[in-house]
Amino acid sequence: MSDADTNEATESATEPDGDGSGGTFGSAIKRGEDVPLLTGDGEYTDDISLRGMTHLAICRSDHAHARIESIDTSDAAAMDGVIAVYTGEDVVESGVPNTIPTAWDLPGLVQPQYRMLATDKVRYEGTGIAAVIAETPHAAHDALERITVEYEPLEHVTDPVEAVERDVPPVHDEAADNVAFDFELGEVDATDEAFADADRVASVDLRQPRIIPNAMEPRAALADWENATGKLRLWMTSQNPHLHRMLLSAGTLGLPENKIQVIAPEVGGGFGSKIYHYPDEAVTAWCSMQLGRPVKWQATRSESYLTDCHGRDHVTTGEIALDDDGTIRGVRVETHAGLGAQLSQFGTATPSYLYTTVLSGQYTIPAIHCRVIGAFTNTTPVDAYRGAGRAEGIYVIERLVDVGARELGIDPAELRRRNLVPPDEFPYESAAALVYDSGEYERAMDLALDHIDYDELRERQRELRDEDRYIGIGIGNFVESAGLSPSGLAGDLGAQAGGWESSIVRFDSTGSVTVLAGTADQGQGHRTTYAQIAAEELGLSVDDVDVVEGDTDRIPQGMGTYGSRSASVGGGSIARGAREVREKARRIAAHQLETSVDDLEFEDGEFRVTGAPDRSLHIQTIAHEAYLGHDLPEGMDPGLEETNFYDPENFTYPFGTHVAVVEVDPETGEIEIERYIAVDDCGEIINPMIVEGQVHGGIAQGIGAALYEGAVYDDNGHLQTRRMDEYAVPHSTQLPEFKTDNTVTPSPHNPIGVKGVGESATIAATPTMVSAVVDALEPFGVDHLDMPLTPESVWRATEGDQ
Amino acid sequence: MSECNISIIVNGEQHELTVEPRTLLVSALRDELGYTGANVGCETGRCGACTVRENSKTIKSCTRLAVQADGSEIETVEGIADNGDLTTLQEQFQEQHGLQCGYCTPGMLMTADTFLRENDDPTREEIREAIEGNLCRCTGYQNIVDAIEATADQLGGQR
Ligand code: FES
Ligand code: FES
Numbered sequence: 035m036s037d038a039d040t041n042e043a044t045e046s047a048t049e050p051d052g053d054g055s056g057g058t059f060g061s062a063i064k065r066g067e068d069v070p071l072l073t074g075d076g077e078y079t080d081d082i083s084l085r086g087m088t089h090l091a092i093c094r095s096d097h098a099h100a101r102i103e104s105i106d107t108s109d110a111a112a113m114d115g116v117i118a119v120y121t122g123e124d125v126v127e128s129g130v131p132n133t134i135p136t137a138w139d140l141p142g143l144v145q146p147q148y149r150m151l152a153t154d155k156v157r158y159e160g161t162g163i164a165a166v167i168a169e170t171p172h173a174a175h176d177a178l179e180r181i182t183v184e185y186e187p188l189e190h191v192t193d194p195v196e197a198v199e200r201d202v203p204p205v206h207d208e209a210a211d212n213v214a215f216d217f218e219l220g221e222v223d224a225t226d227e228a229f230a231d232a233d234r235v236a237s238v239d240l241r242q243p244r245i246i247p248n249a250m251e252p253r254a255a256l257a258d259w260e261n262a263t264g265k266l267r268l269w270m271t272s273q274n275p276h277l278h279r280m281l282l283s284a285g286t287l288g289l290p291e292n293k294i295q296v297i298a299p300e301v302g303g304g305f306g307s308k309i310y311h312y313p314d315e316a317v318t319a320w321c322s323m324q325l326g327r328p329v330k331w332q333a334t335r336s337e338s339y340l341t342d343c344h345g346r347d348h349v350t351t352g353e354i355a356l357d358d359d360g361t362i363r364g365v366r367v368e369t370h371a372g373l374g375a376q377l378s379q380f381g382t383a384t385p386s387y388l389y390t391t392v393l394s395g396q397y398t399i400p401a402i403h404c405r406v407i408g409a410f411t412n413t414t415p416v417d418a419y420r421g422a423g424r425a426e427g428i429y430v431i432e433r434l435v436d437v438g439a440r441e442l443g444i445d446p447a448e449l450r451r452r453n454l455v456p457p458d459e460f461p462y463e464s465a466a467a468l469v470y471d472s473g474e475y476e477r478a479m480d481l482a483l484d485h486i487d488y489d490e491l492r493e494r495q496r497e498l499r500d501e502d503r504y505i506g507i508g509i510g511n512f513v514e515s516a517g518l519s520p521s522g523l524a525g526d527l528g529a530q531a532g533g534w535e536s537s538i539v540r541f542d543s544t545g546s547v548t549v550l551a552g553t554a555d556q557g558q559g560h561r562t563t564y565a566q567i568a569a570e571e572l573g574l575s576v577d578d579v580d581v582v583e584g585d586t587d588r589i590p591q592g593m594g595t596y597g598s599r600s601a602s603v604g605g606g607s608i609a610r611g612a613r614e615v616r617e618k619a620r621r622i623a624a625h626q627l628e629t630s631v632d633d634l635e636f637e638d639g640e641f642r643v644t645g646a647p648d649r650s651l652h653i654q655t656i657a658h659e660a661y662l663g664h665d666l667p668e669g670m671d672p673g674l675e676e677t678n679f680y681d682p683e684n685f686t687y688p689f690g691t692h693v694a695v696v697e698v699d700p701e702t703g704e705i706e707i708e709r710y711i712a713v714d715d716c717g718e719i720i721n722p723m724i725v726e727g728q729v730h731g732g733i734a735q736g737i738g739a740a741l742y743e744g745a746v747y748d749d750n751g752h753l754q755t756r757r758m759d760e761y762a763v764p765h766s767t768q769l770p771e772f773k774t775d776n777t778v779t780p781s782p783h784n785p786i787g788v789k790g791v792g793e794s795a796t797i798a799a800t801p802t803m804v805s806a807v808v809d810a811l812e813p814f815g816v817d818h819l820d821m822p823l824t825p826e827s828v829w830r831a832t833e834g835d836q
Numbered sequence: 837m838s839e840c841n842i843s844i845i846v847n848g849e850q851h852e853l854t855v856e857p858r859t860l861l862v863s864a865l866r867d868e869l870g871y872t873g874a875n876v877g878c879e880t881g882r883c884g885a886c887t888v889r890e891n892s893k894t895i896k897s898c899t900r901l902a903v904q905a906d907g908s909e910i911e912t913v914e915g916i917a918d919n920g921d922l923t924t925l926q927e928q929f930q931e932q933h934g935l936q937c938g939y940c941t942p943g944m945l946m947t948a949d950t951f952l953r954e955n956d957d958p959t960r961e962e963i964r965e966a967i968e969g970n971l972c973r974c975t976g977y978q979n980i981v982d983a984i985e986a987t988a989d990q991l992g993g994q995r
Binding site: 064065068069071072073074075076077078080081083171172248249250251252300301302303305332334335556557558559723724726727730731732733734735757758759763765766767769771772 | 856858859863866867871872873874875876877878879880882883885912913914917922926929930931933935936937938939940941942945960964965967968969970971972973974975976977978979980981
């Protein structure tokens with residue numbers, strides 16, 4: 035660098051950009067990432083093309099359960115434009131590890147083989163059996179029609195209870211009764227005693243239907259194998275590129291991790307469905323390795339419906355024991371959880387730990403016992419979908435509280451209030467093995483109820499009933515374990531991966547900041563919120579900070595985005611890294627200003643000597659000095675960047691209360707949503723606009739599950755809801771206007787006090803809506819209705835046919 | 837398969853191309869011409885992510901064959917900004933946080949932009965009806981409605 039350059043750089047570094055005032059944390063800053071998305075310049079996986087690119091189409095079984103007798107690919111291979119056709123045997127012969135692993139072990143878990151392409155049996159409709167590579171997508175899809183597969187059909191089962199209780203050919207020989215695991219949490223004896231002692235018991239039998247996540251962008255992958263270097267580059271729709279890199283390395287392909295680059299460009303929504311290592315992306319990569327040419331795979335929407343992991347699928351009996359004064363004494367739950375035909379990575383964790391541990395909800399319940407039977411069925415694998423496990427658990431406890439209130443004749447808000455964990459009991463150890471970090475449950479609940487003038491509305495409800503009009507008020511109290519997860523605890527419970535998050539906070543030598551984050555955005559606005567966190571810690575403007583995500587070659591390590599963890603664990607890591615950077619800068623400032631670090635104040639990016647404010651240095655100037663390295667404290671290494679691994683000490687516990695007011699027309703079964711109020715407490719709020727957006731989207735998915743959605747299998751084990759006109763993703767006229775509000779109860783152990791918000795509203799909205807509709811139907815003697823609450827099911831219920 | 841020569845104008849630019857008769861307009865725009873703004877979410881005319889304008893009317897470009905668009909004038913999201921500056925509608929989508937993952941956004945913008953040409957003072961219900969054919973899984977629609985409403989307010993009938 036010439037002297038002139040040095041001077042110029044020094045000068046620009048002394049002048050901080052923008053106002054450099056910090057204070058960005060907590061502001062509704064607009065998202066910089068929006069601009070390319072608004073102009074059509076945002077680059078999603080399918081927008082990327084490479085020279086010489088070929089196209090993959092996957093031949094899938096149209097049987098739910100069958101033995102593969104033969105596969106004849108010769109006609110397909112002879113077609114114009116077809117480059118190669120591979121079967122599962124070819125993958126086996128190539129010698130790659132060829133194993134889709136589970137990421138969470140449980141005691142006694144049966145872990146059957148899960149290959150990239152099936153060779154022996156197909157176990158659900160949509161199982162991949164052969165791969166066609168062609169010059170165009172049309173040619174590849176045409177060739178699928180010419181692959182002849184002979185099957186010996188087997189009896190299938192799609193229901194988790196039937197799978198275990200009926201005598202059917204097992205999905206996997208290793209699990210003759212189709213039980214993958216039989217899991218228990220809580221104290222069975224204490225719970226039995228509580229039930230024996232209690233004045234009353236109420237119960238509910240319920241189903242939580244299968245939900246298909248429906249990210250608007252279907253999954254896609256583009257693989258580019260470079261023979262000369264032995265390196266694989268893989269663009270894919272991923273919520274966690276590093277996890278995918280690790281699973282591709284250790285599970286399916288056997289390449290060293292440092293020979294795999296996974297890139298998640300813009301990702302069009304995930305909601306869980308893009309966490310997993312599916313066979314298809316591995317097949318895409320493997321095909322590129324065979325051919326030495328780039329291979330692109332773009333799922334059709336029907337392929338998404340058939341193969342994206344579904345969520346929920348629980349059949350549950352729940353019981354609640356209460357005293358006449360409304361004290362909840364105990365909860366007992368038994369659930370059959372459908373796992374689908376194969377174990378997806380978190381398919382075991384979701385219905386076990388993530389589900390059972392929230393069964394205490396917001397309440398002080400002394401005794402809880404829950405048993406979960408995880409069942410293989412001939413269906414698409416089931417894994418975490420927004421709210422994962424926590425949504426199912428909160429649904430159960432909230433339904434139980436409602437039926438308990440009916441049983442006792444106590445107002446459902448009042449029964450909740452009498453059992454809330456009081457603010458002075460935190461940290462609160464529940465009977466379901468979690469330690470809730472902080473909470474002000476009653477404050478949030480009161481705020482939500484005030485929004486609708488609860489008592490008056492109850493009055494009005496009674497009046498309207500006299501006029502044969504039926505409004506219902508639904509209340510959903512929730513608390514969830516977010517911020518997955520403390521590594522040590524997760525490891526004790528069977529996790530096969532850590533729960534930390536990693537980031538690098540780097541000053542560039544001219545004073546700009548680059549944050550490299552191990553999480554991966556699918557619309558959550560990380561590039562904005564992370565910039566706010568770093569800017570706040572470093573006294574800069576968000577415009578000084580650039581955030582990089584989604585590329586394993588640029589970002590050394592990461593776990594990814596799922597379980598409402600990015601703001602709390604990813605953001606926590608960035609804050610810690612930025613603080614270390616700031617402290618190193620402070621030492622340089624003290625050295626150059628010839629004072630001690632304790633005599634320096636830091637404000638607006640400026641280190642000032644206490645009592646002599648004209649003696650100061652800006653952190654961006656110090657950054658330049660750090661890279662010059664001419665005048666640093668004795669023994670200090672040059673540079674100004676820190677790598678941080680943050681492993682949280684506990685989960686965070688977002689909570690809140692949602693309230694819905696509906697009117698039901700008993701003549702038609704139509705439900706009109708009149709009010710929807712969401713009070714969320716996600717701890718400190720980094721960007722209220724983004725938090726509100728997460729709440730809106732979460733409510734939409736929660737209402738979708740309650741009223742409209744649900745995957746349906748027909749008698750042949752075929753997925754009936756396999757097109758967007760068959761599966762009811764809510765559209766704009768099916769959703770109400772939402773009113774959101776917040777309380778703020780910081781997480782005491784998180785570096786920035788945040789708790790996370792990605793899943794909260796989905797968890798809350800589903801029980802809230804069901805509670806409202808069932809409340810409206812009280813005069814018809816309806817205590818519970820299973821989702822989706824279609825006009826037909828509501829109408830039947832009013833006719834006394836539940 | 838026999839191929840056809842077609843000619844379409846996209847965002848004011850003339851293109852001649854050769855396509856298979858079965859090639860969808862959305863594929864021709866994305867794969868042949870590089871207009872990747874329109875997205876494919878369902879290929880069945882349901883999601884609206886592929887919405888573009890054909891001769892001033894919105895269409896779902898997955899429901900049109902490229903050959904049917906021969907001689908048409910197509911506008912895509914890439915063409916709506918004025919000389920690279922965001923339009924009021926685009927600005928309001930950013931301002932009101934009317935997008936998260938952005939996948940539905942190009943289609944939403946095309947639908948909303950066309951709607952506002954026909955109705956410059958819509959009610960919220962009218963806006964909700966106008967975008968009924970465009971699915972969004974991320975936002976719950978409210979902020980999209982806000983953005984369209986705010987655009988109408990700002991433009992105040994000047995269009
Ligand atoms: S892709 Fe055209 S409407 Fe969905
Ligand atoms: S912003 Fe993601 S689908 Fe609309």
